Structure formats: structure tokens, C-alpha cells
Amino acid sequence: MEYTSGSSSWRRAVGRAVGILRPRRRAGRSLGWSVGVPAIMVAAGVLFTTSANIASGTDLREDRRPQMAQVITEQQARIAEEQATASRLRTEVDDLTGNLAGSDTPIAQARAQAEARRRAAGLTALKGPGLTVRLNDAPASAGNSRPDGATNDDLVVHQQDVQSVVNALWAGGAEAMTIMGVRIISTSAVRCVGNTILLEGQVYSPPFVIKAIGDPSRLHAALDAEPGVRAFQDAVRDYGLGYQVVSESEIVAPAYTGSTDLTHAEVAR
Incomplete structure (x- = not known):
């Protein structure tokens, strides 16, 4: 390749170098594909960065079973406490109803009818x-063997x-x-x-x-x-x-x- 003096020759040389470095559109390749790939890479980078910030050095895929077991245990304790409260309130209601039944005939009759049905309903021992x-x-079994x-x-x-x-x-x-x-x-x-x-x-x-x-x-x-x-x-x-x-x-x-x-x-x- 022969170079001649003058600014025009240098401009042509620089232009050819830039043309070599510039990505050329291949035949049949759409503009959307050329733009989409960089966009996807940028989005993936944002996701990786966000995950790293959220994790703060912890494992996002950590086994949650211990936490679930703790939740179940706490809920069972809460249920037991509420059942005890409900039993105490039922006893108080029964005691108050019994006291009123001694002086109120309609309440005494309703209590007698209810008692007759409590056994069939399973509400008595x-x-x-x-x-x-x-x-x-x-x-x-030994060795974790099992039937065929x-x-x-x-x-x-x-x-x-x-x-x-x-x-x-x-x-x-x-x-x-x-x-x-x-x-x-x-x-x-x-x-x-x-x-x-x-x-x-x-x-x-x-x-x-x-x-x-x-x-x-x-x-x-x-x-x-x-x-x-x-x-x-x-x-x-x-x-x-x-x-x-x-x-x-x-x-x-x-x-x-x-x-x-x-x-x-x-x-x-």
C-alpha cells in the first residue's frame, strides 16, 4: 500500500482503519437483534448486581426447613393456648348457666334439653x-432394604x-x-x-x-x-x-x- 503526502491521504488511512473496527451488518441480520443482545446483557448485569446487593453475602437458596419447623412449633403452641382459653370460657359459661337454671325455669328446661343431646353430639365423656x-x-430394615x-x-x-x-x-x-x-x-x-x-x-x-x-x-x-x-x-x-x-x-x-x-x-x- 502506498501512502502519499498530504492531509487527504491521512484522512483516507484513518477512515479505512475505523471502517475495519466498525461492526458491519451482515446480510439478513436485523437491527433489532443487534440492539437486543446488548440490552439483554445489560439487564442480566442489573439482575446479578441486584441479587448480590439483596443477598449481602448470604445464600439466597438457603434451606428454609428449620424456619418452617419453628413456625409450626410456634403455631402449635398458640393453638394449645387458645384451646385452653376456650375450655376455661366454656367452663365459666356452664357454671353461670347452672346457677341461673336454679331460679329460671326456661333456662332450666333449655339446659335439660341440651344435656339430653350432648351425649349424641360427643360433648360428654x-x-x-x-x-x-x-x-x-x-x-x-438393616441396610435400608425393602420388599421387591x-x-x-x-x-x-x-x-x-x-x-x-x-x-x-x-x-x-x-x-x-x-x-x-x-x-x-x-x-x-x-x-x-x-x-x-x-x-x-x-x-x-x-x-x-x-x-x-x-x-x-x-x-x-x-x-x-x-x-x-x-x-x-x-x-x-x-x-x-x-x-x-x-x-x-x-x-x-x-x-x-x-x-x-x-x-x-x-x-x-
């Missing part, structure tokens, strides 16, 4: 013969297993029932939380103990006739889950202390 049913997860084809779900007690036992005992004429010592009534809900159950705001781990007051022979027959219970018995045989039924000469069922508000109901067909 009962005792009598019945059955104790115990459901348990399969025991952990078994999954984790096959080795634990599920919500439907507890519900099948409860439904069978009601069908067998149970007069009163408890789960883990907590009185349940016809509107009580049993829910699974992992391999635990949630009952009246409290979490219980297996083994799950269900007690029912009633004729032991009828209760036994109702359990054997319930399809869900038979399916659980098959799992007991195949996977080693725990199932035990014991006749009791006396079972004590405390009064139900949960909410009696009914929000929805429909006629059974």
Missing part, C-alpha cells in the same frame, strides 16, 4: 367396652388407611371414638401431613392409635368387612406394616372440645 386399633409404618417393587408410599400409613378404620368403626355402631387420645365426632377431619396426621390443629406421628366404644364383636366384623381395611391388611402382609386390633373391657373417651360450627352439609342420597 363416655366409658365402656370396645376396641383399640393400632396402625404403624413398616419398620426400618416396594416404594416409600407402600411402607407408611396413609390418611385413607386411618379414615377406613374410622368409617368401619362408625358403621359397626361405635358410640364414641378417639384418635391418639383426642375425641372425634362425625364432623372431625383427619388430614395427612407427610407421614403424620393433623387432628384438631395438632400433628401426630405413627403409630396411630384409634379407640372405639361399642360392641367388640360388631366392631370386629365391621373392620373385616371394610374394603379399605382389607387393602391395608394386604399391605401388612406384603410390606410389613403394623396392624393390631385388641378388645378392651373399658375404654375412656373424653368429651369433644373442638369446634362444633357447621359450615356446609347436604342430605345423603
